[in-house]
Amino acid sequence: MTKAATKAAALADGRIDTGDTAWLLAATALVLLMTPGLALFYGGMVRTKSVLNMLMMSFVSIALVTVVWLTAGYSLAFGDDIGGGLIGGLKHAGMAGLGPNSVHGTVPTLLFATFQLTFAIITAALISGAVADRVRFGAWLVFVPVWALLVYVPVAHWVWGPGGWIATRLGALDFAGGLPVEITSGASGLALCLVVGPRLGFKKDAMRPHNLPMVMLGAGLLWFGWFGFNAGSALGANGLAAAAFLNTLTAGCTGLLGWLFVEQKRDGHPTTLGAASGAVAGLVAITPSCGSVSLLGALVIGLAAGAVCSYAVGWKFKLNYDDSLDVVGVHLVGGIIGTLLIGVFATTELTGKTDGLLYGGGLAQLGKQLVAVVAVGAYAFLVTYGIGKLLDRLMGLRASEEQEQTGLDLTVHAETAYDHGVLGHGAPVGASLPSLQKVKSQA
Template structure:
């Protein structure tokens, strides 16, 4: 066992876990005050639901036959249910007790990949904020993780997944499996659940911008584990990926603010935070295949494009409450496609997955076409299945609260709580409250 690599993977796992509470604050600050607790709960429940599913069968479906050269490229196995038989060859799996050449225990990789599975459905929640029934959401998360995320994770991350092994698509940390996947599902859920009452008529401004900035900071911090941790080795490749992640987040801020200035004439705090997230989304797929110079362009382009993409909901009249489609779907697609142009494997320390160089580095259009194919496959599968699951849950358990409950606020109707004691905050001090 390589203790240094193991420590890095375990620390990265904790960093990725922190991203889900960070996302909760990022989204929570952008909703109205009467919905903030519901948004926090929608994110936190993903940690509990997905962890249980991951232990029971999620790892097995996603990675259970990763050591089998002839394994199914579309689906793993149920032979390692309950994490049974990891490292023993049960179920046609010849995993060693250590994960490949990195010298990291398989259980450390189980922890790391679990955190990816946790945050992906949490990303969807922003599209249906202010109007979602909590129980229906929890049921949807369990079903979606089982039928959408786990299979797609196998396609993209498993050594014998068909997107990884047959298309030779470069997706270092989940631009397709996490970002495009969650963005497509967010679009599907927004269409099924429908628009908020007063959409495009009533002001629905963020209730706590400092929360948004706090959430963005936690996401950015955790993203270093998300991307650099995917190397599974504390070495040269992880170092370049770490740097690329930072670079893209920064240039995306410039790209978003420039687009915001062109559209609205101002630079906003929400825009800076959203721009950083857009850049981090885009670099997720490409962080292991572009040079630091390439990362500059990935972030800049993503920030600019995503700022315009958030207007899609007005153009096509769907209510994506917190712009999950504009940031995560579009940002994921941009980052995935830019690999076909900017991939420079020789300039990224330790990079080798059999993929071709990008068009701008003499690689032709083949890699770009494969990247586009992977993005299209993941989008199509995720959207169709996510839409069907949302319809099923909506018709059975119920995915949207009633009109009256939405007007009152989902914090009170779903959780019997309020985030702020307005009476106490607004009250005046009595004489006895002063200390003489």
């Protein structure tokens, strides 16, 4: 019996395929690694006084989202639909009924659930970049689980869950998370930074990244993990995974080049921060489309994202919203580009049924992609804005002015990333820990 026949038999009989399972185990570990990579990426982009706080916001998201996902999130996102395509049921709350022999396709259901968990984790962590340097850590601990349940879980069901309305009724395509991950995090980041308000000194003080080698290391880990993110979404060791893998590499490269081209032409200097940001922008854009477009599509999508996002990150200064680490400019804008261009570059060679405009499919698929983008973006923005306002009223989201000036590392965590981390950032030279107790008590 050939490999293809063996796999078909396994799928028909509901048996676990060891090759698919081995690949998805590796892919799950790769995606989980992306959150520590994001922590380094974000950590290098902030000033020295809030490095540890930035790292902590990502790392604590791993713990918080895991608890929420295992308790109810997975069941609501991937359980049988009970709400007209809007939400799943609680049949598998607490992972009930999902033993080691339960199968999803050709992989263990527990592995599939864990793979999807890693997506939920990094999506919540991404939002922290929009409000870096100024959010109370205690408020973040409440925000993350509430947001995961009210925003991420429903959108994941719409796009990937059984009977989800975007996939089954609208017919929009999203292979690896342009809608639930990129657009949701970007729109939510915009909402939250509007609720919290700008950093002290926004548009006046220089707020340059304090450690560009750390940024590059974080970007490299993100890129490495992204192969699991996108190719793993094929849920098997197969040709579709290989195509998604190559498209991911390609778009990351052209995104990097597109951003550097704009920087060189506009500013006269290609920068390391631009290279890291451009690669991430290309990877963001190819996420929804990596399993739907040809290699040509991946080249164009990455290039477009790198170039457009390099301009989009500057919109915050014109529109007066302080998106600290450019979650809106990269993830929202890049996610929109990648999701919409499926309607242009999709090919039946990968989708099996849908051609985009470039391949003779007309405007129909582009229209479906647009509806999905608007619906998900609006939902994520409005619900996150409501959550933010409620938490701000109940417990306060914004750190005090004194905390922000001194730095959240010392005032919240009683630590500094560097021996000199306190100096020159709001705390007087030689300030002792007791002298800062008043500031810490407000955390």
